[in-house]
Amino acid sequence: MKLMSHDQEEQIVVFRLVDQIYGIEIGAVIEIIRMESITRLPGTPGFVEGIINLRGRVIPVIDLRNRFGLAVLGVTTDSRIIIVETVDVTIGIVVDAVAEVLRYSPSGVLPPPAMLDGEGTVIIRGIILDEDRMVILLNNENILGASEVEDLNRIQAEKLAV
Amino acid sequence: MFSDAEVAVFLEELEEKIQVINESILILEREGGLPVVIQEIFRAAHTIKGSSAIMGYDKMARLTHELESLFERLRSGSLEVSTHLVDTLFEAMDTLRSLYEEIINNTNGEDIEAVIVKLRGHYEERPVSTLQTADHGGDVVSGCPLQIDETIEEVIREAELIGFQAYHMRVVLESDCQMKEVRAFLVFETLQQNGEIIKSMPGVEDIQEGKFNDEFSMLLLTRDDLDQVKNGVLSIAEINSIDVTPLSARETSVQRDNEALAGGDVIVNKDAPDSGRKVRQNIKTVRVDVQKLDTLMNLVGELVIDRTRLDRFTEIFEGKYGSGELADSIADISNHLTQVSRDLQVEIMKARMLPVANVFNRLPRLVRDVAQKLAKEIDFIVEGKETELDRNVIEVIGDPLIHLIRNAVDHGIETPEEREQAGKPRTGTIILKASYVESQIMITITDDGRGINAEDIKRLAVKKGLLDNGQASRISDREALEYVFAPGFSTAAIVSDISGRGVGMDIVRSQIEQINGSVELTTTPGRGATFTIKLPLTLAIIKALMVGLGERVIAFPLIYVVETIIIKPSDIKYIRHNEVVVVRGKVLPLIRLGEVFNDFRNEESVRMSIVILGSGDKRVGVIVDRLIGEQEIVIKSFGSYLGQVPGLAGATILGDGRVGLIVDARTLIKETGIEDGVYAEAN
Numbered sequence: 001m002k003l004m005s006h007d008q009e010e011q012i013v014v015f016r017l018v019d020q021i022y023g024i025e026i027g028a029v030i031e032i033i034r035m036e037s038i039t040r041l042p043g044t045p046g047f048v049e050g051i052i053n054l055r056g057r058v059i060p061v062i063d064l065r066n067r068f069g070l071a072v073l074g075v076t077t078d079s080r081i082i083i084v085e086t087v088d089v090t091i092g093i094v095v096d097a098v099a100e101v102l103r104y105s106p107s108g109v110l111p112p113p114a115m116l117d118g119e120g121t122v123i124i125r126g127i128i129l130d131e132d133r134m135v136i137l138l139n140n141e142n143i144l145g146a147s148e149v150e151d152l153n154r155i156q157a158e159k160l161a162v
Numbered sequence: 163m164f165s166d167a168e169v170a171v172f173l174e175e176l177e178e179k180i181q182v183i184n185e186s187i188l189i190l191e192r193e194g195g196l197p198v199v200i201q202e203i204f205r206a207a208h209t210i211k212g213s214s215a216i217m218g219y220d221k222m223a224r225l226t227h228e229l230e231s232l233f234e235r236l237r238s239g240s241l242e243v244s245t246h247l248v249d250t251l252f253e254a255m256d257t258l259r260s261l262y263e264e265i266i267n268n269t270n271g272e273d274i275e276a277v278i279v280k281l282r283g284h285y286e287e288r289p290v291s292t293l294q295t296a297d298h299g300g301d302v303v304s305g306c307p308l309q310i311d312e313t314i315e316e317v318i319r320e321a322e323l324i325g326f327q328a329y330h331m332r333v334v335l336e337s338d339c340q341m342k343e344v345r346a347f348l349v350f351e352t353l354q355q356n357g358e359i360i361k362s363m364p365g366v367e368d369i370q371e372g373k374f375n376d377e378f379s380m381l382l383l384t385r386d387d388l389d390q391v392k393n394g395v396l397s398i399a400e401i402n403s404i405d406v407t408p409l410s411a412r413e414t415s416v417q418r419d420n421e422a423l424a425g426g427d428v429i430v431n432k433d434a435p436d437s438g439r440k441v442r443q444n445i446k447t448v449r450v451d452v453q454k455l456d457t458l459m460n461l462v463g464e465l466v467i468d469r470t471r472l473d474r475f476t477e478i479f480e481g482k483y484g485s486g487e488l489a490d491s492i493a494d495i496s497n498h499l500t501q502v503s504r505d506l507q508v509e510i511m512k513a514r515m516l517p518v519a520n521v522f523n524r525l526p527r528l529v530r531d532v533a534q535k536l537a538k539e540i541d542f543i544v545e546g547k548e549t550e551l552d553r554n555v556i557e558v559i560g561d562p563l564i565h566l567i568r569n570a571v572d573h574g575i576e577t578p579e580e581r582e583q584a585g586k587p588r589t590g591t592i593i594l595k596a597s598y599v600e601s602q603i604m605i606t607i608t609d610d611g612r613g614i615n616a617e618d619i620k621r622l623a624v625k626k627g628l629l630d631n632g633q634a635s636r637i638s639d640r641e642a643l644e645y646v647f648a649p650g651f652s653t654a655a656i657v658s659d660i661s662g663r664g665v666g667m668d669i670v671r672s673q674i675e676q677i678n679g680s681v682e683l684t685t686t687p688g689r690g691a692t693f694t695i696k697l698p699l700t701l702a703i704i705k706a707l708m709v710g711l712g713e714r715v716i717a718f719p720l721i722y723v724v725e726t727i728i729i730k731p732s733d734i735k736y737i738r739h740n741e742v743v744v745v746r747g748k749v750l751p752l753i754r755l756g757e758v759f760n761d762f763r764n765e766e767s768v769r770m771s772i773v774i775l776g777s778g779d780k781r782v783g784v785i786v787d788r789l790i791g792e793q794e795i796v797i798k799s800f801g802s803y804l805g806q807v808p809g810l811a812g813a814t815i816l817g818d819g820r821v822g823l824i825v826d827a828r829t830l831i832k833e834t835g836i837e838d839g840v841y842a843e844a845n
Contacts, residue, residue, distance in 0.1 A: 039714075039821040041800075042759035043808045051800065051813055053821050056464050058798040058813045089803050 009103045012128075014135060015082065015095040018070045021135050022095075023102060023128065028140040030083040030090065032098055035075050049094060052081070059083065061092035067123075084140060102135065104128050109137060164217060169265075171449070172217055176262055179206040180255065181523055187251050188526055195236060195243040204233045208313070210258075212320055222261045225274050228281045229254055235285050250280045252527070314381065317360055318409065321383045326357070329391060332379040332405040339400040343372040349401070350380075352394050357384025376402070381409070452553060455514045462510050463796035465503040466703060470793065470817040472496045507703065511552065518596045518605070519547035521560045525567055525594065532571045539578050539589040540571060546596035551603055555697055558677050559605075562670040566607050566693050567592070569666070574611035574691055584688070586610070603697045610690040614683070616642040623648070640779075643683050647671045675828060678704075678719075680777070704797060706814075706824065708790040709773060711755050715822040716786070717795055717814055722827035724776035726789055728769050743772070743783060750774065751836050754785045758809055758830065775827050780835030784825075797824060 012023035013032075038050040038061050047067040051058050061081060065072050078097040083090065109126035125139040164172075186203045189196070207229040214222035229251075235241035260272045318328045331353075335345055346369045353359060362369060362380040369378055384391060388406060395404050476496045480489045522544050529542040551559070575581075575590035582588055593608045616639035623629040623645045629637075649668040674681045678698050685691035698704070698721075706717040707726070727745065734741050734752065741752040752772070772783040795814040800807055811826040 037820070039813070039823065041804070041807050041810070041823070044804065048804065051804075051821055053815050053819055056467060056815060058800065058815070058821060060801060060804045089801065091803050 009105055012102050014099040014102050016097045017065050017095055018073060021133055022138055023135045024138045025140055028084050030085045033081050035079045059090055059092050061094060063094045172213055179210050180258060182206045184255055184527055187248060190243050191248045200233060200236050208316055221274050225258060228278050232281050241285055247284055253277055254281055314361060326383045326385055328409040329382045330407045330409055331382050334377040334402040336400045336402045337376055343370055345400055348398050349395055353382055356386050357382050458510050462507050466794060466796050467815050469500050469503050474817040514553050515550035516553055516556050518549045518551050521556055521563060522547045529571055532568060538575055540575055541589050541591045543593045549596040555677055562673050565670050570607055570609040574609040576612050605695040606692055608692040613687040613689055613691050614685040615687045619645050646683055703794060706793055706795045708793050709786040710788040710790055711786055715816055717822050717824045718773055719827055722775045722777055724774045727772050729772060750781055750783045752783045752785055753834055775831050777831045780831050782831055782835040
């Protein structure tokens with residue numbers, strides 16, 4: 001990545017979902033762990049995989065592939081769970097592979113294209129062009145948006161109760 | 163200017179003082195102007211005045227200053243306690259509380275002028291001198307030893323905090339001194355260059371008019387040391403001699419340093435003066451941030467998990483290597499660890515516990531206010547307020563209690579006239595009591611009012627469409643009373659509600675159930691009613707029954723488990739497509755645990771294990787794959803991202819590190835459970 005003068009550089013963790021490349025701000029990443037058995041939860045939205053035990057803490061794990069409507073490939077040896085944290089919410093994200101830590105400058109971030117599948121737009125902060133690939137920069141605050149899941153849970157539960 | 167920690171300390175002490183004053187005003191109203199009580203209020207107000215002035219909260223300092231002035235008059239007897247006065251006092255306290263909230267919320271709208279005018283209106287505007295000047299007009303006053311009263315002492319104490327030293331100084335002038343008042347003036351001038359004279363004997367006016375013999379004395383606050391002070395004065399002409407003695411305030415104050423979090427000796431008055439048992443205990447306390455306690459609690463939770471793992475390991479080990487020295491050692495260590503961690507658990511739980519008095523304290527005032535508004539006479543008795551509850555529970559239980567008490571005053575107790583007509587004493591009684599029962603806290607609110615009539619409830623429930631006539635005639639009185647807690651059920655005649663939308667009692671119940679508690683109503687129409695609240699001692703660690711479902715391990719909170727039974731598939735009968743089984747002559751509805759989770763199938767088996775869950779009168783049997791055993795588990799919430807997951811109360815970490823799910827037994831029972839005897843026997 002060519003350095004733009006006087007720009008503060010940010011760093012992102014780059015990972016792959018199926019065949020797309022995504023990035024998430026390194027400040028939000030707590031750790032990256034190998035895939036482990038995820039305890040499934042009944043009555044939660046499809047992209048919520050379940051919960052895991054992270055050294056005594058119960059952490060929910062989501063599958064962005066499901067969220068973004070990508071065909072799920074299944075688990076491979078490259079699969080990882082990225083543990084992401086904001087002020088008071090911690091979740092894990094299942095990814096197909098983790099590539100690297102990339103430096104970029106915020107001024108080089110392009111706005112997300114207008115036409116994306118509905119769910120995706122709020123989560124995507126922008127696009128970074130890095131040499132020959134396009135890295136989709138995720139908006140970590142929105143992934144961790146809490147009430148949305150609870151609402152979805154409730155809708156799910158109401159449907160099932162009928 | 164002041165750090166968050168310092169402000170926090172200030173606010174905590176402010177809260178305490180406000181509490182003390184409120185309670186004391188209630189006593190004043192009941193028992194009249196007892197000197198001890200007046201003194202208590204005076205001290206508290208004075209302390210607030212001092213500290214709020216230092217912190218820069220001028221409105222608060224002014225208001226408490228006015229309170230102080232008023233209480234000074236009560237103290238000296240020039241003002242009497244009356245209902246009107248008490249009302250004004252409470253108004254002032256309400257304003258004070260609003261100022262407290264202003265500080266917390268960082269707002270600034272409260273106007274204190276109105277209440278100050280009211281306070282002053284109780285006495286004439288005549289400046290009362292707190293200095294003990296002998297105002298004999300014209301007489302010559304000799305410099306008798308200064309009396310150091312509370313106020314002065316407080317001022318000295320505060321000055322000492324910022325580095326001043328207090329001195330008592332006696333100045334004797336030459337007997338042939340002309341113009342005594344000029345000499346005195348010079349003395350004062352000199353001293354005030356480096357300090358402050360807070361009191362003089364005789365009073366300042368008398369000294370200025372030369373109305374003293376040859377000597378006068380004063381209280382001086384200065385940063386200079388003894389010699390500097392002496393020399394300063396001696397250098398003035400015609401001074402015969404001076405006497406200087408350093409003074410220091412007695413160490414009885416509650417507010418020592420702001421920096422250290424460790425407090426000094428705190429004198430706590432445990433009971434009101436009229437209870438016959440004046441116990442003043444010195445309690446050494448340390449102020450601990452609640453977060454630290456929460457962290458400790460988490461760590462203890464981790465220990466519980468590891469303890470379980472160690473147990474399992476010990477079993478496996480013994481299984482592999484048989485018994486012997488090594489196995490014995492491990493067993494020993496494991497047992498000891500279990501014991502110690504259990505003790506640690508108990509102690510930390512206790513550390514997080516606060517006396518329920520924290521919540522109960524506001525209630526007497528509430529009762530008084532509401533009773534007054536409704537012109538009812540009520541005796542409010544509080545018992546067991548030293549009973550301790552987990553801090554989190556205390557925070558949640560306040561609202562429901564307020565609501566229930568308000569309800570008792572509003573709808574429970576009749577007007578004095580009605581009571582007389584019914585042959586009851588004019589004054590109604592409400593008793594609030596807290597106690598330990600088994601492993602729970604029990605809080606009861608009992609009134610001797612008009613009680614609740616089951617027939618009325620039934621009628622109203624039918625009217626609201628919650629029941630049809632047929633059901634209404636079938637259900638028992640006990641069951642009818644349950645409808646008091648139904649959502650949308652509220653009658654102005656029977657229960658009060660907060661906003662007129664019939665949301666009262668059901669909110670109370672769900673708030674209590676949220677912390678794994680329960681609330682029940684018993685009543686005798688015409689005689690009164692009792693609300694019984696049961697709460698667990700702690701929220702985080704519970705005993706559970708572990709069961710297996712396929713590969714999963716699921717936990718049922720033990721308080722909801724009535725018993726477990728084993729049945730054969732052929733024992734299952736059907737009532738209208740629902741599976742049931744007959745247990746000791748009673749019909750028990752069944753559900754399959756796998757279906758609760760909606761995506762697993764139960765294993766078919768020759769022997770089926772059933773966990774019978776129960777709460778109140780309701781029962782339901784849950785079919786599981788296998789029973790594992792009883793265990794203490796740490797409840798881990800799902801966190802804010804997932805929020806409430808339907809059907810589950812939380813998760814737990816198992817001995818082998820896997821995650822187990824905890825069933826929301828309460829909701830399950832509520833939605834699928836059946837009361838004993840509702841179904842006739844099958845076949």
